[in-house]
Amino acid sequence: MKLYNTLSRRVEEFSPSGDEVKMYICGPNVYAPCHIGHAMSYIVFDVLRRYLEYCGYKVKHVQNFTDIEDNIINRARAEGSSVDELAERHIEQFFEDMAPLNILKAHIYPRATHEVPAIIEMVQRLIANGHAYEAGGDVYFRVNSRPDYGKLSARDLDSMLAGARVQPGENKEHPGDFVLWKASKPGEPAWDSPWGKGRPGWHIECSAMSLKYLGHPLDIHGGGQDLIFPHHENEIAQSESYTDDRKPFVRFWLHNGLMRLAESEEKMTRHLGNLVPIQEVVHRYGGDGLRIFVLNSHYRSPITFSEESLEAAKRAAERLRTAVATPGGDADPTADPAPLKQRFLDAMDDDMNTAGALGALFDLAREINRARDDGRKTEEAQAALRELAGVLGLTLAAPQAAGDTAAEPFIELLMELRDDLRDAKQYELSDKLRARLAQMGVILEDSAQGTRWRLKS
RNA sequence: GGCGACGUGGCCAAGUGGUUAAGGCAGGGGUCUGCAAAACCCUGAUCGUGGGUUCGAUUCCCACCGUCGCCUCCA
Known part of the structure; x- marks a missing residue:
C-alpha cells in the first residue's frame, strides 16, 4: 500500500x-x-x-x-x-x-x-x-x-x-x-x-x-x-x-488532519475549550456513525464537526446495516462482491482513501439490495460487506437498547396481534400498534416475507 | 512575517490532463405497500475568480480572493 x-x-x-x-x-x-x-x-x-x-x-x-x-x-x-x-x-x-x-x-x-x-x-x-x-x-x-x-x-x-x-x-x-x-x-x-x-x-x-x-x-x-x-x-x-x-x-x-467546530471554524482543542465529548457523540450518532463521519473524508484533510454531517453519517451507517442484516432470496445469479471488493482494496492501497473505500461499500450495499429485491442470493456479498466494513472498524451491529432481549417475546406477541388485526382489515388498530411501538423505539417493516422489526437507532 | 493545506451539485465528500466528475445525506418523481417504513428505479454540478501551458484542464503553472493549520499548549 x-x-x-x-x-x-x-x-x-x-x-x-x-x-x-x-x-x-x-x-x-x-x-x-x-x-x-x-x-x-x-x-x-x-x-x-x-x-x-x-x-x-x-x-x-x-x-x-x-x-x-x-x-x-x-x-x-x-x-x-x-x-x-x-x-x-x-x-x-x-x-x-x-x-x-x-x-x-x-x-x-x-x-x-x-x-x-x-x-x-x-x-x-x-x-x-x-x-x-x-x-x-x-x-x-x-x-x-x-x-x-x-x-x-x-x-x-x-x-x-x-x-x-x-x-x-x-x-x-x-x-x-x-x-x-x-x-x-x-x-x-x-x-x-x-x-x-x-x-x-x-x-x-x-x-x-x-x-x-x-x-x-x-x-x-x-x-x-x-x-x-x-x-x-x-x-x-x-x-x-x-x-x-x-x-x-x-x-x-x-x-x-485536525477536527474543528462548525461554529468557530477553529480546530478543536482542549486549550480553547471548544470541544465535544466523545460519549455524547457516541450516544447520539453511534460508534459506526462517528466512524463513517471520520472516514468519509481523507485522513489528512481537516474535518468540520457538525450535527448535520454526523446525522448524515448515522443514516449512512443504517443503510449498510440494513443491507447486511436483511436476508436475500435463493435464486441465481448471486450478488457478486468481487469487483467492488477490488475497488475497496484499491482505494485503501492508495494512501488509505477511506472515502473511496466507503463509496465501494455503499455500491456493494446497493448491489445486495437489488439482488434481494429480485429474490436472488446475497449471502456471499453480505459476507464481503461485513468483512470489508470490519476493516474500517464498523460493527454494523443493531443499536442496543437496555433490556431489549427481555422485550423480544412481547414484541413478537404484538406483531402477531397486529397481523391478526390486519387480516381482519382493522387497519386503524394495527396502525396504532405500529405507531405506539415506534414511539418506544421499535420499528416495524412489512414485506412479502412477513413483518420484521428493528430498534430505532 | 515564514512555511503548508484547502475551495467539486442544497449539505458532506472522493476523483481524473481527453468516453457518462464516485459515494453518503437532504429534495423531487415513480415502483412496491391497505397505509407506512425499508428497498429499488429516475432526477441535479463543467469542479472559487482571472490569466497561462496544451490539440485539449476541474485535474499542471502563475496571480488574486476566501477559509484553515503550524511557527515550543495541542490528537
Whole structure:
C-alpha cells in the first residue's frame, strides 16, 4: 500500500523493515478528558492497523500516555488532587471512551512516569555525545548540534526565530533549544537524577518509550498534524542523536488532519475549550456513525464537526446495516462482491482513501439490495460487506437498547396481534400498534416475507 | 512575517490532463405497500475568480480572493 510520508512530503510504497510493522501512535496528554478530535485520530490509526493486519502484516502497536507535564501538574493543583489521581482518572476514562468506538487496543500503553530510568539513561547519553547540556538543574537539547533540525516540519532555525512565540529561556544556549529534563519546583512531582530532582520534558518520553518497546527504526509513527512541530521534530532530533545517526528514528511519519467546530471554524482543542465529548457523540450518532463521519473524508484533510454531517453519517451507517442484516432470496445469479471488493482494496492501497473505500461499500450495499429485491442470493456479498466494513472498524451491529432481549417475546406477541388485526382489515388498530411501538423505539417493516422489526437507532 | 493545506451539485465528500466528475445525506418523481417504513428505479454540478501551458484542464503553472493549520499548549 502507498502512504503519504510527512518527512518526504510524498506518497511512498509502504512495507515494514522487519517481520512485523512497528507502529507507535502518540497518545493523549491525560490532563483532561479526550474529545472527538482525539477520537478521530485514534479511529484513523485504528483503520490503518486493521488494514495492515487485513493485508497479512503482523502489527505491533504502542501508544503512550503523557502523564507528567505542566498542564497536569497545574490542573491537579487547581482541583486539589494528586497528579497520579488525575492521570489515572483520565486514563480510565480514555478506555471507556474508546470502547464503544471499536478501537483495537494497543499492545502496550507505556506511561512517561513509569519509564523514568530509560529517560534518564537517554538524557545522559545525549549529554555525553554533545547533543545536550545541563543548566541549573535543567537539561536542554542543543538544536544547533543538528544540521538537519527542522527536516520534518520543513523549517529552519532562522525562520523559527522570526516567529513571535520563541522565547529564550534564561538558561538556554539557543532559543530553539528544548528541555529534556526539567528541575522540579517545591511541591511538584520529582524523580532523582544526576542533575538533581526533576521530571522528564515533554518530548523525551516518546523517544525513550518507542525505542524501548519497539526499537528503531519505527515503521510508522503517527499523530495529529499539530504534533509535527515541535513534538515530532524534537523526537527525531533527540532519537537520532541518541543513536548517533546510525539509523533513522522513523521510516513513515503519518499525520491526520485536525477536527474543528462548525461554529468557530477553529480546530478543536482542549486549550480553547471548544470541544465535544466523545460519549455524547457516541450516544447520539453511534460508534459506526462517528466512524463513517471520520472516514468519509481523507485522513489528512481537516474535518468540520457538525450535527448535520454526523446525522448524515448515522443514516449512512443504517443503510449498510440494513443491507447486511436483511436476508436475500435463493435464486441465481448471486450478488457478486468481487469487483467492488477490488475497488475497496484499491482505494485503501492508495494512501488509505477511506472515502473511496466507503463509496465501494455503499455500491456493494446497493448491489445486495437489488439482488434481494429480485429474490436472488446475497449471502456471499453480505459476507464481503461485513468483512470489508470490519476493516474500517464498523460493527454494523443493531443499536442496543437496555433490556431489549427481555422485550423480544412481547414484541413478537404484538406483531402477531397486529397481523391478526390486519387480516381482519382493522387497519386503524394495527396502525396504532405500529405507531405506539415506534414511539418506544421499535420499528416495524412489512414485506412479502412477513413483518420484521428493528430498534430505532 | 515564514512555511503548508484547502475551495467539486442544497449539505458532506472522493476523483481524473481527453468516453457518462464516485459515494453518503437532504429534495423531487415513480415502483412496491391497505397505509407506512425499508428497498429499488429516475432526477441535479463543467469542479472559487482571472490569466497561462496544451490539440485539449476541474485535474499542471502563475496571480488574486476566501477559509484553515503550524511557527515550543495541542490528537
